[in-house]
Amino acid sequence: MSESPMPTKVGPDPTVHSGPTLGGGAALPRAGRGLERLFRWFSTGAGVLVLVVIVAIAAFLITQAIPALRANQANFFTSTKWLPNDVAHPRFGIAALAYGTVLSAAIALVIAVPVALGIALFLSHYAPRRIATGLGFVIDLLAAVPSVIFGLWGRDYLSGPVTDLSGWLHRYLGFIPLFGSGGPYGNSILLGSIVLAIMVLPITTALCRDVFVQTPKANEEAALALGATRWEMIRTAVLPYGRPGIVAAVMLGLGRALGETIALAMTLGATFGVSIDLIQVGGNSIAANIANGFGEANATGRGALIASGLLLFAITLIVNVAARAIIFRRREFVGGQS
Amino acid sequence: MTTLSQNGSLLAGSLRRRRLPKALPPLLGVAALGVSAAGILGTGAGGWVLTVVVAAVLFVLATLIVSGAVEGGRRARDRVATIAVYGAFILALIPLGSVVATLLAKGTGRIDAEFFYHSMNNITALDSGGGAYHAIIGTLQQVGIAAVLAIPLGLAAAVYIVEYGRGRLTTVIRFFVDVMTGIPSIVAGLFVLAFWVLIVTPVFNHGRPGYSGFAAALALTVLMLPTIVRSAEEMLRLVPQALREGSYALGVPKWKTIMRVVLPTAAPGIVTGVMLSIARAAGETAPVLLVAGGTPAINFNPFSGNQESLSYFVYEQAGAASQFAPGRAWTAALTLIAIVAILTIAAKLLARRSTIGR
Amino acid sequence: MNMAKRVEAVDVTAYYGSFKAIDSITMTIEPKSVTALIGPSGCGKSTFLRSINRMHEVTPGAKVQGKLMIDAEDIYDPRVDVTAVRRAIGMVFQRPNPFPTMSIYDNVVAGLRLNGVRKKSTLDDAAESSLRAAHLWGEVSDRLKRPGGGLSGGQQQRLCIARAIAVEPQVLLMDEPCSALDPISTLAIEDLIGELKDRYTVVIVTHNMQQAARVSDRTAFFSIESTGDPGRLVEFDDTTKIFQNPGEKKTEDYITGRFG
Numbered sequence: 001m002s003e004s005p006m007p008t009k010v011g012p013d014p015t016v017h018s019g020p021t022l023g024g025g026a027a028l029p030r031a032g033r034g035l036e037r038l039f040r041w042f043s044t045g046a047g048v049l050v051l052v053v054i055v056a057i058a059a060f061l062i063t064q065a066i067p068a069l070r071a072n073q074a075n076f077f078t079s080t081k082w083l084p085n086d087v088a089h090p091r092f093g094i095a096a097l098a099y100g101t102v103l104s105a106a107i108a109l110v111i112a113v114p115v116a117l118g119i120a121l122f123l124s125h126y127a128p129r130r131i132a133t134g135l136g137f138v139i140d141l142l143a144a145v146p147s148v149i150f151g152l153w154g155r156d157y158l159s160g161p162v163t164d165l166s167g168w169l170h171r172y173l174g175f176i177p178l179f180g181s182g183g184p185y186g187n188s189i190l191l192g193s194i195v196l197a198i199m200v201l202p203i204t205t206a207l208c209r210d211v212f213v214q215t216p217k218a219n220e221e222a223a224l225a226l227g228a229t230r231w232e233m234i235r236t237a238v239l240p241y242g243r244p245g246i247v248a249a250v251m252l253g254l255g256r257a258l259g260e261t262i263a264l265a266m267t268l269g270a271t272f273g274v275s276i277d278l279i280q281v282g283g284n285s286i287a288a289n290i291a292n293g294f295g296e297a298n299a300t301g302r303g304a305l306i307a308s309g310l311l312l313f314a315i316t317l318i319v320n321v322a323a324r325a326i327i328f329r330r331r332e333f334v335g336g337q338s
Numbered sequence: 339m340t341t342l343s344q345n346g347s348l349l350a351g352s353l354r355r356r357r358l359p360k361a362l363p364p365l366l367g368v369a370a371l372g373v374s375a376a377g378i379l380g381t382g383a384g385g386w387v388l389t390v391v392v393a394a395v396l397f398v399l400a401t402l403i404v405s406g407a408v409e410g411g412r413r414a415r416d417r418v419a420t421i422a423v424y425g426a427f428i429l430a431l432i433p434l435g436s437v438v439a440t441l442l443a444k445g446t447g448r449i450d451a452e453f454f455y456h457s458m459n460n461i462t463a464l465d466s467g468g469g470a471y472h473a474i475i476g477t478l479q480q481v482g483i484a485a486v487l488a489i490p491l492g493l494a495a496a497v498y499i500v501e502y503g504r505g506r507l508t509t510v511i512r513f514f515v516d517v518m519t520g521i522p523s524i525v526a527g528l529f530v531l532a533f534w535v536l537i538v539t540p541v542f543n544h545g546r547p548g549y550s551g552f553a554a555a556l557a558l559t560v561l562m563l564p565t566i567v568r569s570a571e572e573m574l575r576l577v578p579q580a581l582r583e584g585s586y587a588l589g590v591p592k593w594k595t596i597m598r599v600v601l602p603t604a605a606p607g608i609v610t611g612v613m614l615s616i617a618r619a620a621g622e623t624a625p626v627l628l629v630a631g632g633t634p635a636i637n638f639n640p641f642s643g644n645q646e647s648l649s650y651f652v653y654e655q656a657g658a659a660s661q662f663a664p665g666r667a668w669t670a671a672l673t674l675i676a677i678v679a680i681l682t683i684a685a686k687l688l689a690r691r692s693t694i695g696r
Numbered sequence: 697m698n699m700a701k702r703v704e705a706v707d708v709t710a711y712y713g714s715f716k717a718i719d720s721i722t723m724t725i726e727p728k729s730v731t732a733l734i735g736p737s738g739c740g741k742s743t744f745l746r747s748i749n750r751m752h753e754v755t756p757g758a759k760v761q762g763k764l765m766i767d768a769e770d771i772y773d774p775r776v777d778v779t780a781v782r783r784a785i786g787m788v789f790q791r792p793n794p795f796p797t798m799s800i801y802d803n804v805v806a807g808l809r810l811n812g813v814r815k816k817s818t819l820d821d822a823a824e825s826s827l828r829a830a831h832l833w834g835e836v837s838d839r840l841k842r843p844g845g846g847l848s849g850g851q852q853q854r855l856c857i858a859r860a861i862a863v864e865p866q867v868l869l870m871d872e873p874c875s876a877l878d879p880i881s882t883l884a885i886e887d888l889i890g891e892l893k894d895r896y897t898v899v900i901v902t903h904n905m906q907q908a909a910r911v912s913d914r915t916a917f918f919s920i921e922s923t924g925d926p927g928r929l930v931e932f933d934d935t936t937k938i939f940q941n942p943g944e945k946k947t948e949d950y951i952t953g954r955f956g
Contacts, residue, residue, distance in 0.1 A: 063532065
C-alpha cells in the first residue's frame with residue numbers, strides 16, 4: 001500500500017495553483033489568493049486532524065492510565081481481579097475481561113460469518129436483480145438499530161429463548177464443557193454472543209457483498225461455460241476471488257465485536273471469572289465493564305477503566321489496520337487490473 | 339489421447355438429465371416440517387424453535403438424498419447451497435422482525451403527553467409517571483453540536499483528499515480515515531473523558547471535571563468524522579473532471595470552483611452520508627454515559643452540567659429498580675428508533691434521487 | 697473418437713428483456729469444420745454464438761426462442777440440463793479469462809474437477825494433452841503450479857482454449873478470441889484453430905474479415921437494418937464463395953468495405 005499513489009484519475013488538476021496558464025489564480029487580487037490559501041490550509045488541516053485524533057486518543061488515554069497503573073498492586077495483564085476502587089489496596093487486572101471480550105467476539109463471529117456469507121451471496125448472486133437492492137436495504141436497517149436497543153431486546157426478550165436453549169444444550173450436550181452448567185441461566189456469554197452476532201452481521205454482510213459483486217463477469221462466465229452449476233461457479237470464481245475481501249470483512253466484524261459496549265453491558269453477567277462455560281450466568285468484556293463500572297469508580301477506578309480502554313483501543317486498532325490494509329492492497333490490485 | 343477419450347466417455351452422454359418435478363422441493367419442505375412437528379411438538383421434546391431447526395435439517399437431508407438419487411450429487415449440492423443461502427437471509431430477518439415486533443408491543447405503552455413533556459425529576463421508583471423530555475433535548479443538542487463540528491471538518495478533509503491531496507500523506511490519511519471508522523464508541527468516549535472532561539474543563543471549573551452535553555458532542559464528532567469523510571470523498575470523486583475544468587477555464591479560482599461547482603454537484607450524495615452518520619450518532623450510548631453523566635432533570639445548557647440523552651435514558655431505565663422503568667425504557671427505545679429510522683430512510687431515498695449516484 | 701457434432705439452428709430468436717437482438721436465425725453448422733460469423737457491430741453474431749451453449753440466458757432478462765439442435769437433440773428442451781449443454785459445448789471468450797487465483801494446471805483441469813474427475817493421473821494426462829493441443833505445453837510445462845494470470849495475453853488465451861478442450865467438448869465456440877491479442881499471438885491462435893477442426897466443430901465470431909477468410913470453411917454474414925433492429929442472417933455459404941462471389945449485395949458491400 002505504501003507505494004500506491006492515489007487513484008488520481010479523477011483527482012485535481014495539478015497545474016491549477018502554479019499555472020499561469022489558468023488566469024484565475026494568477027490574475028486574482030491579493031485577497032482572492034489569500035482566500036485560496038486559507039481554504040487549502042483549512043482542508044489540509046482537517047485531513048491531518050484525523051491523524052492527530054488517532055495519536056491524541058493514544059496519548060491522552062496513556063496519560064490518564066499511568067497513575068492508576070502505578071497504584072495497582074496486582075499484575076495488570078494476568079490478574080483476574082477488578083478492585084481498583086479499594087482505596088487502601090487498589091488491585092486490578094485485565095485477564096478475565098480480555099478473555100470474555102475475545103470469547104464473546106469469537107463466538108459471535110462463529111455464528112455471524114456463515115450467515116453473513118450466505119446473505120451476501122443471496123444479495124449478489126441469488127436474489128433477482130430487481131429486488132436485491134430493496135432486500136439489501138433490510139440489512140442496512142439492521143445496521144441502523146442502535147446498540148442500546150439490541151441490548152434492551154436481548155435482555156428483555158431474547159434471554160427467555162436463550163434460557164430455554166441453554167437448558168436444552170445442557171441436557172443433551174452437557175458433556176461438552178461449553179454447556180456444562182446446570183444453571184441458573186440468563187445473562188450469559190451465549191446471550192451476549194448471539195446479540196453481538198446480530199450486530200456484527202450487517203457490516204460483514206455489506207463488505208462481503210461488495211466483494212462478491214466485483215467478481216469479474218468474465219470469470220463467472222468461464223466457470224458457467226465449463227458446465228458449472230451456480231454453486232460450483234461461486235466456488236470456482238466468486239469465493240476464491242473474494243477471499244482477501246472476506247478475510248477483511250470478518251476482521252472488521254471482529255473489530256466491531258471487540259469494541260461493542262452497551263449491548264454487552266446489558267446482556268453479559270458482569271462477573272470476573274474465567275470459565276469455558278457459555279451458558280451459566282456470567283461473562284464480561286472490557287467495554288461492558290467500562291460502562292458498568294464507570295458510575296461507582298473513584299479516581300483510581302477511572303484510571304483503571306481508562307487503562308483497560310487503552311488496551312481495547314490498541315487491539316481494535318491492530319485489527320482494523322490489518323483489515324484495512326488487506327482491503328487497500330486489494331483495491332489497488334483490482335484498480336490496476338482494469 | 340486414450341485418457342482423453344476415457345474422460346470423454348466419463349463425461350459424455352445425453353444432454354438430458356432427470357430432474358425433480360417443480361412441486362417436489364416445496365413438498366419436501368412441508369413434509370420435513372410435518373415430521374419435525376410430530377416428532378418434537380408431539381412428544382413434547384422441545385418448542386417451536388427446535389421444531390423449525392430440526393425441520394430445516396431434515397429438509398436439507400431429504401433434498402440431498404432425493405435430488406442426489408434423481409439428479410446426481412452436483413445438482414443436489416447446488417440445491418442445498420440455494421437452500422442455505424436463502425435460509426441465511428431469512429435467518430437475518432428473524433431478529434429484525436423480533437426487535438420491531440417487541441418495540442411495537444412494549445414501546446407503545448407510554449406514548450403519552452407526560453412522557454414527551456416531562457423529565458424524570460423527582461420521580462421515585464414508586465411513581466408511574468415521568469418522561470424523556472430531558473433526554474430528547476439532550477440527544478437533539480448533542481447530535482446537533484456534533485453535526486455542526488463534524489460536517490465542516492469532514493467535508494474539508496474530503497476536499498483535501500480529493501482536490502488537493504497528493505503523495506504519501508494523502509494515502510496515509512485516507513487509510514486512517516478507514517481505520518478510524520472502526521474505533522469503538524467507548525474508546526471515543528474515554529478519549530473525550532481523558533482529554534476534555536479530566537484535563538481541559540477543570541481549568542475553568544475550579545479543578546472539578548466538567549461533564550456536559552458538549553463533551554458528549556465532542557465524542558460523537560470523533561465517531562461521525564470518518565463516516566462523513568468517506569462518503570463525501572466518494573461523492574466528490576464522482577463529480578466529472580470536465581465540470582472542474584470548465585470552471586477553471588472561465589478563470590474561476592480553485593476554491594471557488596470547489597465551493598460553487600464541485601460541492602453543490604456532489605451535495606445530494608454528501609447529504610445522504612451525513613444523515614446516516616447523524617442517525618448512527620443519535621443511537622450511541624457509551625460516550626454519553628462517560629462524559630455527559632446523565633441527569634433526571636432538564637438541562638438546556640449543553641456546555642454546563644450533566645445532560646441526559648435518549649439512548650442513555652433507555653440504558654438507565656432498563657437497569658432501574660422500578661416496575662415502571664421497563665415501560666419507559668421501551669417507549670424511549672421506540673422514540674429513538676423512530677428518529678434513527680426517519681433519518682436513515684430519508685437518507686436512502688435521497689441517495690436514490692441523487693443525480694450522480696450509482 | 698468422433699466427437700464433433702452438427703449444430704442446427706431453427707428459427708432462433710434471442711431477446712435482452714424486450715429488445716430483440718436476433719431474429720429467426722436458421723442455419724446448419726457441419727461437424728469438423730470451422731464456421732465464421734461476421735458482420736457489423738450489434739448485428740447479433742455474438743448473441744447467436746452465446747445461444748448455442750445457452751450462455752445468452754446468463755444475462756438477467758435475456759431469453760431465447762426457437763430450436764437449437766446438437767445432433768438432433770434440442771438443447772432448449774426443458775428436460776435438458778444446462779450444465780451438460782455447456783460442458784458439451786466449450787467456449788473461449790473475447791478476453792482471456794483464466795481463473796486468477798488458480799495455477800495453470802488447476803485452470804486446465806477446472807472443468808474436469810467440476811465434473812467429478814478426481815484421479816490424479818487422469819487429470820495429469822488431460823492437462824498435458826490439452827496444453828499440448830493448445831500449443832502451450834512447451835512454454836509452461838515447467839511452471840504448471842504458477843498462477844495463470846502471470847502469462848502473456850496470447851498464452852492466457854491458449855490456456856483458456858486448453859481449459860475449454862480439456863473436458864472434450866463436441867463443439868467449440870470462440871467469441872472474437874483474438875481481438876485482445878497482438879498479431880503474433882493471433883497467428884498462433886489461428887494456426888491452432890486450423891488443427892482443432894480435425895476434432896471439433898468450431899464456430900468463431902470475428903470482426904476481422906481476413907481472419908474469417910484465413911481460418912474458416914464456411915462463413916455466415918449477419919447484419920441489421922439499422923440500430924435497434926434485430927440482427928438477421930443475410931448469407932451463409934462457403935468462405936471462398938462469400939469472399940469472392942457473394943450472393944447478396946449487402947454481403948458484398950460489407951466485404952468490400954463499403955458498409956460497416
